[in-house]
Amino acid sequence: MTAIRPGSQPPVAAPDRSVALIVLAVISSALLLISQESSWLARLPSALANFLKNPLVASLVLTFFLANLLFAYRWKASLWAKLLVGGLSLFLILPWAGRDNTSVLDLAIQIGIFAALSLGLNIVVGLAGLLDLGYIAFFAVGAYTWGIFGSGQIGKVLTYFKDNSANNGPVVAVGGLVLLIVTALSLRAINRVGGKRTPVASWAFLLAALGLVIGVTLLVRGLVMLAAANAAGLTSGVNPNFFWLFLILAIAAAASVGVLIGLPVLKLKGDYLAIITLGLGEVIRVLANNLSTYTNGSQGITPIGSASVPWFNSLAGAIGFTPDQYSLFFLYFVVLIIIAVIILANMRLDRSKIGRAWIAIREDEIAAQAMGVPLVQTKLIAFATGASFAGIMGVIFAAKQGFISPESFILNQSISVLSMVVLGGLGSIPGVILGAAVVTILNISLLPSLGEATASLNLPPQVNPAQLQRLVFGGILVAMMLFRPEGLLPSVRQRRMMHEDDDPSGNMTPQDSLAGELKPENAAEVYSPGVATRADNERGGGTQ
Amino acid sequence: MDFATLAPFLVGVVISGLVLGFVYAIIALGYTMVYGVLQLINFAHSEVFVTGAVVGFEIFRVLNGVEMNGYLKLLLALIAAMVASGLLNILIERLAYRPLRNAPRLVPLITAIGVSLILQDLIRIIEGFQGRFDLTYQLPTGFSTPFCGPESSCAGVGKFLGGIGISLQIKEVIVVLVALVSLAALNYLVNFTKLGRAIRAVAQDRVTAGLMGIDANGIISLTFLIGGALGGISGVLFGLKFGTVNAYSGFDPGIVAFTAAVLGGIGSIPGAVLGGLVLGVIQNLIGVTNILGGALNIANLGVIDSSYQRIGAFLVLVLILIFKPTGLLGRSNVEKV
Numbered sequence: 001m002t003a004i005r006p007g008s009q010p011p012v013a014a015p016d017r018s019v020a021l022i023v024l025a026v027i028s029s030a031l032l033l034i035s036q037e038s039s040w041l042a043r044l045p046s047a048l049a050n051f052l053k054n055p056l057v058a059s060l061v062l063t064f065f066l067a068n069l070l071f072a073y074r075w076k077a078s079l080w081a082k083l084l085v086g087g088l089s090l091f092l093i094l095p096w097a098g099r100d101n102t103s104v105l106d107l108a109i110q111i112g113i114f115a116a117l118s119l120g121l122n123i124v125v126g127l128a129g130l131l132d133l134g135y136i137a138f139f140a141v142g143a144y145t146w147g148i149f150g151s152g153q154i155g156k157v158l159t160y161f162k163d164n165s166a167n168n169g170p171v172v173a174v175g176g177l178v179l180l181i182v183t184a185l186s187l188r189a190i191n192r193v194g195g196k197r198t199p200v201a202s203w204a205f206l207l208a209a210l211g212l213v214i215g216v217t218l219l220v221r222g223l224v225m226l227a228a229a230n231a232a233g234l235t236s237g238v239n240p241n242f243f244w245l246f247l248i249l250a251i252a253a254a255a256s257v258g259v260l261i262g263l264p265v266l267k268l269k270g271d272y273l274a275i276i277t278l279g280l281g282e283v284i285r286v287l288a289n290n291l292s293t294y295t296n297g298s299q300g301i302t303p304i305g306s307a308s309v310p311w312f313n314s315l316a317g318a319i320g321f322t323p324d325q326y327s328l329f330f331l332y333f334v335v336l337i338i339i340a341v342i343i344l345a346n347m348r349l350d351r352s353k354i355g356r357a358w359i360a361i362r363e364d365e366i367a368a369q370a371m372g373v374p375l376v377q378t379k380l381i382a383f384a385t386g387a388s389f390a391g392i393m394g395v396i397f398a399a400k401q402g403f404i405s406p407e408s409f410i411l412n413q414s415i416s417v418l419s420m421v422v423l424g425g426l427g428s429i430p431g432v433i434l435g436a437a438v439v440t441i442l443n444i445s446l447l448p449s450l451g452e453a454t455a456s457l458n459l460p461p462q463v464n465p466a467q468l469q470r471l472v473f474g475g476i477l478v479a480m481m482l483f484r485p486e487g488l489l490p491s492v493r494q495r496r497m498m499h500e501d502d503d504p505s506g507n508m509t510p511q512d513s514l515a516g517e518l519k520p521e522n523a524a525e526v527y528s529p530g531v532a533t534r535a536d537n538e539r540g541g542g543t544q
Numbered sequence: 545m546d547f548a549t550l551a552p553f554l555v556g557v558v559i560s561g562l563v564l565g566f567v568y569a570i571i572a573l574g575y576t577m578v579y580g581v582l583q584l585i586n587f588a589h590s591e592v593f594v595t596g597a598v599v600g601f602e603i604f605r606v607l608n609g610v611e612m613n614g615y616l617k618l619l620l621a622l623i624a625a626m627v628a629s630g631l632l633n634i635l636i637e638r639l640a641y642r643p644l645r646n647a648p649r650l651v652p653l654i655t656a657i658g659v660s661l662i663l664q665d666l667i668r669i670i671e672g673f674q675g676r677f678d679l680t681y682q683l684p685t686g687f688s689t690p691f692c693g694p695e696s697s698c699a700g701v702g703k704f705l706g707g708i709g710i711s712l713q714i715k716e717v718i719v720v721l722v723a724l725v726s727l728a729a730l731n732y733l734v735n736f737t738k739l740g741r742a743i744r745a746v747a748q749d750r751v752t753a754g755l756m757g758i759d760a761n762g763i764i765s766l767t768f769l770i771g772g773a774l775g776g777i778s779g780v781l782f783g784l785k786f787g788t789v790n791a792y793s794g795f796d797p798g799i800v801a802f803t804a805a806v807l808g809g810i811g812s813i814p815g816a817v818l819g820g821l822v823l824g825v826i827q828n829l830i831g832v833t834n835i836l837g838g839a840l841n842i843a844n845l846g847v848i849d850s851s852y853q854r855i856g857a858f859l860v861l862v863l864i865l866i867f868k869p870t871g872l873l874g875r876s877n878v879e880k881v
Contacts, residue, residue, distance in 0.1 A: 131650065264866055270649070271585055272865055275806045278799070279858030286855050411799075415657055422654045462672035467665075474661030478640055481655040485647050 018081035021071055025085040028065040029093045035061050036097040036104060056453035059445045062104060065089070065097075066111075066437065073430060074489075090336060095329060099320050105328050107445055109400055112335035113393045115436040116342050118420040119429065120389030123346070125418065126427035127355060128382035129362025131274040133414055134261070134281020138387035140288060140409035141257050142250035142394020144295060147404045149246060151237045151304045153296060158231035160293055161224055173222025180215030183208045209263050236305075243307030247395050254391025255384040257284070262383035266376055269365075281414055289406040300405025304398050306331065331400050338396070342389055346429050349385070358382055416443075419477055425487025434489050442476075443469060552709025553835075557828050559709070563716045565824020566723035567785055570778035571801035572808070572816035573730065574633075577771040580747040580811040581764050583649070584641065587656035590798025591663035592633050592772050596625035596779025597789040598667060601679040604783075614684025618718065618780075625776035632663075633772025634765050642761070668791035678790045681783045687715040715784045726777050727817060733770070734813060743767055747811070800827070800857055807861050809874020818872055823857050830856040 034040050035052040042049070051057060072085040098105030117139060124132045148154055187208045265276045288295045295301065306327040316329045349355045357378045360368035369375055398404050416439065424435020451466025461467070480487075486495045571593055578586040586592075603621040610617075640659050644652045671679065691712040692702030705711065734740040745753040746763045754760045782797060783789055804823045808815025829836075830853045864872060 125650070131653075264862060267869055268865055271579075271583075271810065272806060272869065272871075274585070275803060276858075276862055276865060279803065279855075279861060282799075283855050283858060286851055290851055419654060419657065422650060426650065460673065462669045470661040471665035471669075474658040474663075474665070477658030478655050478662065481647075481651050481658065482640070482643055485644065485651045 014076040016077060017075045018077040021068075021075055021077045021081050021085055024071060025068045025089065028061070028068050029089065031061045032065040032093065032097050032104075036099075036101045038100055054453055055449035056446075059441075059449035062097075062107070062445060063441055065093070066441065070434060095332060096319070098329070098332070099325075102325055102328055103445075105325075105332050106400070107441070109328070109332055109335050109396070110444055111437045111440045112332075112339050113397055113400075114417065114420060114440050115433045116339060116389050116393040117417045118424065118432045118436040119342055119346050120386040121417050122386075122421050122427065122429070122432045123349065123358070123389075124382050124386040125421060126432070127350075127358040127362065128379060129358075130379060130382060131270065131277070132383075132386070133274050133278035133411070133418065134284070135277075135386070135390065135417055136409045136411075136414040137261070137281040137284035138254040138258055138390035139394045139397070139413075140284055140406075141254045141387075142391035143398040143404045143408070144288060144301075144394075145250040145253050145391070146243070146246045146395040147301045147304050147398040148294060149238050150240070150243070150306070150398065151301050152235050153294070153301045154237060155231055155235035156296075157224060157294055158228045158234060162228040162231050169222050169225030169228070171222070172218055173226060176215050176218025176220070176222050178215075179211055180219060183211030183215055187212065209260075213260065240305045240307045243305075243395070243399065247392055250391040250395045251388040252391075254387040254394065258383040258385075258387030259380050262380045266379050278411065278414070282411065285406050285409050285411075288409065295406075298406060300403055300407075301398075302403035304402050304404065306399035306402075328400065331396060335396055338392060343429060343433075350429075354378065354381060419473075423477070423480055423487060425490035428487065428489055428491040431487050431489035431491070435487065438488070439473070442473065447472060550836075552707070553832075555709035556711065557832050558825050559712070560716070561825035561828030562821055563712070563719055563785065563824070564828060565821035566720055567778055567781045567820075568797065568801045568804050568824050569817040569820025570723055570726060570774050570781060571797060572805040572820045573727075573813060574771040574775040574778070575802050575805040576808075576810055576813060576816040577767050577774070579805070581743065581750070581767045582641065582652075584652050585656065585802065586771070587653070587798075588636055588640075588659040588663060589633075589771070589775055590794030590801075591660050591667065592629045592636070592775040593779045593782070593798065594667060594789060594791065594794035595632055595663070596629040596776030597783045597793075598671065598679060598779070599625045599628040599776065600780035600783050601681055601789065604682050604684075608682045614686055617684050621780050622722065622777055625780045626773040627776070629776030629779065630769040630772035633768040633775065637765060637768040642764075664791050664794075671791065678788050679783075680788050683715065683784070683787075687718070687784070688713055690714075691717045719781045719785055722777065722781060726774065730770070730774070730813065739763075739766065796854070800854065803857050803861050807864060807871055809871030812871070812873045812875070815871055815873035822872075823860070826856055826860055827853040 031052075034044070035058050041052060044052070052061070068089055069086060072082045072089075094104065094108055098108070117135070120138075121132065121135045124130050124135070148157070261277065261280045265273055265280070268276060289298050291297075308326060308330060312330055312333075313323075313326045316326045317323070321329050357368070357373045360371065360373050361375065361378055365375065397408075401408075417436075420435040420439045421432050422435070423439065424433065425431025447469050448466050451464050454465055465472075571589070574589045574593065575586060578584060578589065600621040603624050604617060607617045607620070636659055640655045641652050644655060668677070671677065689696075690702065691714050692698040692700075692705065694702070696702065702711075732740075734743060742753070742758045742763050743766070745756065745758055746760050746767075750760050753763075778801075779789075800823055801820065804819035805816045806819070807822065808817070808819030810816075833852075868874075
């Protein structure tokens with residue numbers, strides 16, 4: 001396994017960098033705290049204080065501080081040093097710095113949200129190899145799930161039905177329920193009759209799926225009509241403590257939409273799948289825009305509440321947060337917990353039976369099917385799992401922003417998330433998180449602050465850096481793909497596949513591929529870049 | 545609205561949908577040509593097309609005061625836009641796609657998205673320095689007058705067309721004519737010349753084509769030149785049809801045109817045209833659904849307004865792809881193990 005290829009360098013043991021790590025962490029934490037605390041800044045000499053107050057410097061300091069977490073993960077250092085740096089940074093320094101300047105916490109939450117989205121998309125694109133360009137739709141589903149119920153919107157919906165509908169709520173609800181049961185049963189029956197052939201494409205199955213949609217719609221409508229009498233009690237949304245319930249509900253809702261979108265399109269491959277998912281994502285956005293009875297249309301829903309835990313609030317109060325910042329402080333910790341769970345779930349999924357099935361499908365669908373992998377089920381689970389991560393973060397997003405509108409869920413966001421995944425390293429969990437962090441920091445912190453910092457230079461407004469997000473972001477994407485297509489923190493196998501040509505001996509040596517696949521310590525890395533390399537027997541059309 | 549008025553109304557809607565469809569078709573050809581040889585969704589094509597529209601705008605602007613035949617101006621604008629967009633497309637291929645020829649499929653796709661973002665900002669900056677954002681076409685006089693209007697020499701024809709619901713402006717007729725000429729030229733080039741045969745060979749199998757003595761890289765560049773030139777033409781046509789473009793206005797028609805290309809069967813040239821025409825008509829029909837609903841006394845159709853136009857395009861695509869997974873005219877390829 002450790003055979004050294006001719007011409008390659010013998011492995012050099014990396015020096016232990018515990019001390020360097022801690023020193024850097026201390027310096028960057030001190031810088032961050034000083035630059036964010038106005039009372040400490042006031043005591044500094046004014047030149048230095050002004051320098052630190054410069055938005056660009058402040059943003060760089062924050063980036064430097066966050067980079068510590070990366071160092072803690074990457075560097076060879078003793079475990080206690082890593083845990084100390086990571087734990088203190090996340091649980092103490094960052095919330096502390098956020099006390100005076102909540103944009104720090106805001107950025108951290110945003111990074112968490114996008115990291116979760118990227119991890120979810122990584123399952124669909126990276127593991128299962130299904131290119132999804134409409135991923136943000138699931139995020140929208142989660143956000144609207146809480147947005148509607150956590151604000152006065154639900155009261156408005158109920159009032160609308162109270163004023164506008166006859167008293168046929170029970171009929172509609174029962175009708176919807178019956179339709180739902182009948183179609184669900186027939187779906188099952190069709191699936192059984194279909195047997196070994198993929199039944200998904202048959203028109204009977206589609207018809208049944210349509211029935212399912214109509215059934216759910218009718219049921220919901222009926223329930224809303226039934227509940228219309230309670231409109232008065234819900235003018236400011238449901239009790240904020242239902243937030244926890246809605247975290248679960250959003251997962252369920254997003255996963256169901258994932259299955260629903262997945263069902264009709266599973267037969268399609270590659271670019272066809274990409275364009276259809278793109279389209280269905282747009283459909284969700286336009287629906288959010290147009291079903292204004294429920295979503296308040298393009299004006300969006302505001303204000304959206306958030307849960308609060310009394311003892312947590314008093315804790316926040318004790319360390320100097322003002323009451324209006326409690327929810328941000330609280331959500332920051334909720335995000336940390338959710339992210340931890342999601343990372344854990346991802347690591348377990350990678351090594352599970354279903355994870356292997358996804359990889360098998362991605363590498364070769366026909367071979368996977370021949371090996372007994374149920375294609376439909378496996379792909380649907382990939383869609384649903386990916387969607388559920390987006391759904392739960394949608395709730396957090398709605399609670400954090402307090403405002404959602406269809407504008408937050410445009411196609412560019414889907415593309416953004418996809419580029420986070422590819423930028424970080426498709427299929428690599430730490431890579432994907434890093435990608436999310438880099439893109440988010442760039443978009444929310446660095447570029448706007450660069451704009452502010454250069455405001456005094458009187459640049460023409462056209463080249464104001466704050467306006468150049470597309471240019472910079474696009475440039476980074478192109479440069480990354482040209483010079484490091486495997487991403488920032490690629491998985492082992494992916495790096496090898498991308499750099500086959502660099503190897504002087506030609507192809508991957510058997511040792512290489514074995515090292516990537518069979519060694520137990522590499523078990524997490526047993527997959528290669530998302531979509532298989534272009535094979536000549538895969539052509540879609542050809543110019544006629 | 546009774547049938548006697550509804551029928552001409554519908555004919556009019558379909559005809560103007562076809563005009564729109566020709567613009568989509570030419571854009572879609574740019575996507576499909578590139579996809580045919582590289583199996584790459586060229587996301588930057590929407591900006592290549594906007595570049596054409598901007599160049600066309602600049603030509604019309606510079607020539608605005610000049611005494612010159614309007615059609616000559618149009619020809620100049622078309623040629624300039626073709627050259628600019630074609631060269632831009634070659635440049636993009638050389639810099640962003642060629643180094644990634646053997647990379648996994650997702651990699652050039654991401655590069656294409658990156659190039660698209662870069663170009664959007666570049667166009668905005670370049671036009672921004674002259675204090676412009678929304679570029680309104682300064683068309684030669686006469687382009688916006690009705691085709692065969694009451695004052696013209698062919699008033700009789702106009703009257704007849706008006707009777708069956710067709711009322712077109714000169715510029716819309718120009719759009720259709722230019723599109724038809726480009727289609728004919730493309731058809732000739734691809735199907736009846738040696739170069740065209742080389743393009744088809746590369747599209748079918750790049751490696752084998754190379755073994756047969758075809759310079760595959762050269763042919764790919766040529767395909768990008770043709771695709772870009774078509775993008776330039778469609779940019780000018782878009783400007784003629786809608787009157788206004790800006791740096792970001794490539795996105796929507798780009799998505800619809802790509803949908804059209806997929807709908808027709810991506811990689812297929814007649815498919816792209818058919819897809820574009822179908823989508824153009826469907827979009828226009830969706831745009832008037834509320835009027836139709838009122839005419840036919842169907843309640844609830846009124847909620848479907850023009851914001852559903854893009855959704856309608858996608859739903860049609862979903863439906864067609866479910867039953868014909870390779871598009872309307874795409875070749876179905878049996879996968880072999």
